[in-house]
Amino acid sequence: MSTQGGQVPVLVLKEGTGRTIGREAQRSNIMAAKIVAETVKTTLGPCGMDKMLVTGMGDIAITNDGATIMKELDVQHPAAKMLVEVAKAQDNEVGDGTTTAVILSGELLSKAESLLERNVHPTVIIEGFKKASEKAQKILDTVAMSVEFSDDKVIRQIAMTSLHSKGINIAQDHFTKLLVDAVKQVAEKIDGKYKADLDLIKVVKKHGKSLDESELVKGMVLDKEVASSQMPKIVDNAKIALLNAKLEIEKTEFDAKINIESPDQMQLFLDEEENMIKEMVASIQKSGATVVFCEKGIDDMALHFLGKAGILAVKSVSSSDIEKLARATGASIAASVKDLAKETLGNAKRVEEVKIGDDKLLYIRDCKNPKAVTLVIRGASNHVIDEAERSLHDGLCVIRNVIEDGKFIAGGGASEAELAKGLRAYADTVGGREQLAIEAFADAVETIPLTLAENAGLDPIDILVALRSAHEKKDSKYMGIDVNTGKIVCMCTKMIIEPLRVKQQVIKSATEATNMILKIDDLISIKGGSKMPPMPPGGMGGMGGMGGMGGMGGMPY
Secondary structure (H helix, E strand, O other), rough: EEEOOOOOEEEOOOOEEEEEEEHHHHHHHHHHHHHHHHHHHHHOOOOOOEEOOOOOOOEEEEEEEEHEEEEOOOOOHHHHHHHHHHHHHHHOOOOOOOHHHHHHHHHHHHHHHHHHHOOOOOOHHHHHHHHHHHHHHHHHHOOOOOOOOOHHHHHHHHHHHHHHOOOOHHHHHHHHHHHHHHHHOOEEOOOOOEOOOOOEEEEEEEEEEEEEHEEOOOOEOOOOOOOOOOOOOOOEEEEEEEEOOOOOOOOOOOOOOOOOOOOHHHHHHHHHHHHHHHHHHHHHHHHHHEEEEEOOOOOOOOOOOOOHHEEEEEOOOHHHHHHHHHHHHHEEEEEHHHHOOOHHOOEEEEEEEEOOEEEEEEEEEEEOOOOOOOEEEEEOOOOHHHHHHHEEEEEEHHHHHHHHHHHHEEEHHHHHHHHHHHHHHHHHHHHHHHHHHHHHHHHHHOHHHHHHHHHOOHHHHHHHHHHHHHHHHOOOOOOOOOOOOOOEHHHHHHHEEHHHEEEEEHHHHHHHHHHHHHOOOEEEEEEOOOOOOOOOHHHHOOOOOOOHHHOOOOOOO
């Protein structure tokens, strides 16, 4: 609204529109982002705590996975939503490091706030952060180490480091072996580089037994049962046919009328239908198939004849499962029974129906060099299994990253300490006000080892001093925090290592989100009179007892 020379006020924006301008808008955005970062801060590292998220429907999720927490939060403040997007992007891109990315974003904004109060212009801060991010990528490249595809020991240790901070660390040795075997099984060498498509690793969850009894099936597991009780439940040395067609009489696409004038004609009509079904089953038998997976329906009569022939059949298999079966068994998907031949069939050592609780599953086991596999997760309850699935997703992504890139770095805050040291040296060469922003970036990066120490019950200041001191010495770029002893030790000796790609993406995601938030100096709310959601007084204290995270669903930020 504007007035000029005592004239009638001019309404520029819709009446009731909320607006926050300048420093107040920046302060509001930074505060919102910091609160979201504080929420996940206590979950970082092997000693991190879990959050209990309760939705409005009463569903419960217990997790320390940053991406899951950010997705479940009912965040209303637009700047805070941007940090939720950071977590999602990090999860989609590299699968791990979501908590680190959010914490770093919050800390960068906190350092930027201090610079804004010293009258450093946002554009200068943004430019400084951008330069620091680019330099950080180069420093990470210099401290990275190489690993070969065949080096199982190192790859397993990288997976172990990821799983050590997850909810399934009680069975981490067992899961590490399963995950490495699964990713290596589906990995393919293309133009001299390995590629692993994680969509080819199917995850099946069934509660019961314990996490230690989860297994990797070198083949497929389908949530299906054998189509008829007349059929065998187990087939050894199976010859597998995959059909993308109905095993039933096709109905015509146009209206037709058949005149039947006597019972004999009726019998002939029925006999002809039966003969057509018999011919289909005969074609399957002729191909040598002993197991048939059909994407569409199978007629009852066809089931009867298949059962008599001793062929195991499964109907209404999803197209994605049919494709995975083709990758696992080596079979070709046939468009009709006429296309079936000996060379189109796949192989499996055993196909069997297994009863787990009240459910029946179909296991296609021990395929020869399968390019699609299945992880069957067992656990005491659905909550345990859900958390195991989230942990396995991160573990699979971590192994894929290191197999595809062949690069890893030291964990335990070692790479962050080396980054901070390199960035401070780089800041001296830049000079001007941008130097302040680069130094602030270095301070923000050190928050990660500080948080690791704090979550482990160690004194963060003492740890930081000891870490900085260790990195000033020659050949000490791999020194990090041993959270079990509180000492600064070589992370490569302890085999606490993580993929280079995860750390690189953390720096990129956090910097881009921070710079976008810093550039905003005007918040206009056009929701029909409601202003921007107010910041809770006193930071975290105003969030209604965030410590327990209970009743999280529907809580506005």
